[in-house]
Amino acid sequence: MTLTSAPAPAAKEDSAGPRRSVLAGVGGQNLSLVGALIGVLALFGLLNDNYLSLSNMQVIAEAATITGLLALVQTVVIICGGLDISVGSQVGVASVVSAMVFAGSGSNALLGMAAALAVGVLVGLLNGLVIVYGRVNPTIATLAGLAAYKGLAQLLSDGRAQGYVLNNDVFVFLGRGRIAGLPVMVWILIVVALAVHLLLKYTDIGRNIYAVGGNDTAARLAGININKYLVCVYVLVGVVAAIAGILLTARTGSGQPTSGSEGLELKAITAAALGGCALKGGKGGIGGTLLAVALLGALENGLTVEGINTFWQNVAQGALLVVAVVIQQRRNGERAVGLPH
Template sequence: MNSRPSESVVLRATRFIGAENLSLIIALILLVAAVSSQTEFLFSSRNLFNIAQNMAVVGLIAVGMTLVIVSAGLDISVGSIAGCASVVCAMLVAGTGAVSGGLAGGIAIGLVLGVINAMIINYLRVNAVVATLATMSAFRGVAFLIAPGGRPVGVLDPTFALLGSGRFFELGGFPGFPIAFAILVGVAVVAHFIMSSTVFGRSIYSMGGNPAAARLAGIDLNRMRLWIYAVSGGLSGLAGVIVTARTSSGQPASGTQGLELEAITAVFLGGALLAGGKGTIVGTMLAVLLLAVLSNGMNLLGIPTFYQLVAKGLLLVLAVAIGQWRMAMAEKRQAKLTTSGTA
């Protein structure tokens, strides 16, 4: 009699997380066990605060990237968009003293650059990888052109700094929760609801899974792509704002370069497919946590940065390879079902 409620809780939890993401949880548990066996600082309150804080920037970009990849797209320019937003935000806050203006400006420039990506893909018919590879370089150059002399723009506003390093529920020895992490959680919850419970979310899965059928169903693929890349760009802009708040300066490159690799790795680790049509916000957030713990653990163990880059690159290859293997297995199962049905 008592087993039924517990079973239902387990089933609901499994359904929410996704059976395909259970391997991520197992990998996270093994990683935590390995790191904690080598250092006592992993579970210190200060270190847990740092992990949560470091998740914010990559996590925000990864949420937007999830929408893009599920729709069968790719955006390699997100790190450069964050760099542009960082500089614009810093210039607005330093020049006007308006924190809200800097926040809005950073997000707005991200939206605009995201729309530019979509327009290149839609109207010039350029492949998403090639288009965003080109804009990655172009937007990075724009960030240096905007910044006076191509140098970082200092921001010394203490209110603005709270966005990057502020915290709440700080009590005694407990360091509290990072404000930036709370922003990530809020964005992820909204994105999960949109992807799982709205027509817009279902349309994203449709255009990624079968674009021809989506078009026949009345979905305007060009308009959807504009919205998707705009959202991705806006979240990248917000990530750039948080980088500015954390470093007290608008950075054209430092702090934002390489974010695209981490975000794409997180999305594929979270179960998305290169072909599109599959992926969840929950899986992406689990992968972001896994990457954050991995980076933090390697830092605690004194592993050099270049080894960390090698590990992240291998993770990306592994994630894509697993996704392709899953897709191949699904196609084989479908072919067997079709063969048995016709027989």
């Protein structure tokens, strides 16, 4: 009896095996995001005939580029067990510096960009040193940076847009150029995403970043220099935030101390959380983050096209962040705060 009944379960396992392999490869979180993205596109496509047009898809992609860049590095920070709430303000400082140096150097675009990147390195290094050697909680340290860098951008610019860069071919190419039909900004996002993905998945550096976020004690015992990794990760954030600031300048035509950069930190954190990053560290990936960025961009554009009050976009982002955290807790089997086991 046992011999004749044994093959039945094996057959079920064989038939279910390929499905399990596909689900494991893609990830349940990513499949949920794909489904949500298709739903948003279908909904607004039915409500507005122009929503799914090629031109509007390019508008969504361009608008999501800066958020996407910040979400990518926010993903790396969260995987490493940290958080950076100051990314939006960093973008504002870099934007102002790029435009002011450009204007003050006789319209030298490369010098303006180099200055912005240098500021990004310094700001990221400062965040990392405060967190590591000042032993300040990353949330508190970067919350202070959010206020400080915003104030610095306003002091440098006197609270006004600075410079005018649309008379320069380099900035015009970055902000409005096309390569193979895609905006240059989108290509930059693709290149950065690919580089970060390769770093995390196929290098010892990436594996060590996951190890630091997953269990810093075990990582330290394994000989990983945790302080060095944390500082370098925050420097990476500063560099990519500077790139985003340069793109903001190119897109708007001038250095923006707050306009265009305010609220980016919430979008970046929301995208990373929706993409599957465990806020405790050690888990996450670039694919899920990019899908979440696309979802947020499609939702924001759809609300705008339908003439819905822009304040509702903030409500939607906050709600999505809560939903993402709740889903994570349920999947990880974590106890809800304040409730018994």
